[in-house]
Amino acid sequence: xxxxxxxxxxxxxxxxxxxxxxxxxxxxxxxxxxxxxxxxxxxxxxxxxxxxxxxxxxxxxxxxxxxxxxxxxxxxxxxxxxxxxxxxxxxxxxxxxxxxxxxxxxxxxxxxxxxxxxxxxxxxxxxxxxx
Numbered sequence: 183x184x185x186x187x188x189x190x191x192x193x194x195x196x197x198x199x200x201x202x203x204x205x206x207x208x209x210x211x212x213x214x215x216x217x218x219x220x221x222x223x224x225x226x227x228x229x230x231x232x233x234x235x236x237x238x239x240x241x242x243x244x245x246x247x248x249x250x251x252x253x254x255x256x257x258x259x260x261x262x263x264x265x266x267x268x269x270x271x272x273x274x275x276x277x278x279x280x281x282x283x284x285x286x287x288x289x290x291x292x293x294x295x296x297x298x299x300x301x302x303x304x305x306x307x308x309x310x311x312x313x
Contacts, residue, residue: 204270206305212268223268230267234302241279241295245288253291254283272301 212223237260244253261276275297282290 204274206269206271206301208268208270215266215268227267227269230263230269231302231306233263234305238295238299238302241298245291245295248288250283250286250291254280257283269305272298272305275301 207227209223212227213220216222216226237256240256241253244250244256257276257280261273261280264273264276275294279291279294279298282294
């Protein structure tokens, strides 16, 4: 459950990447996307977050199979969902991962999948709080 919607979203906190300057979630953008409907924004966000472990598992499988084309398509689809949920740090990471998959660069792909796993853990930690 999301604790509450606030504009002061935590930053990513990775000093080695410009991603550190991006918010984990852009609440104002999420509300614009949903026409001001905070309940819908939260529902979309929660569904996306719930699906992230499955997506990471799929990405890892596709990486192992070296199925770069399907990896690129799968990352692109998830990036669209993340964009609608207004999660800039994750969107940035997925953009880099999609580019790496398109370029068929296993080392870059591996690094971005690891970064994705780390981001997802931090994202989940920032949104879960007891009511």
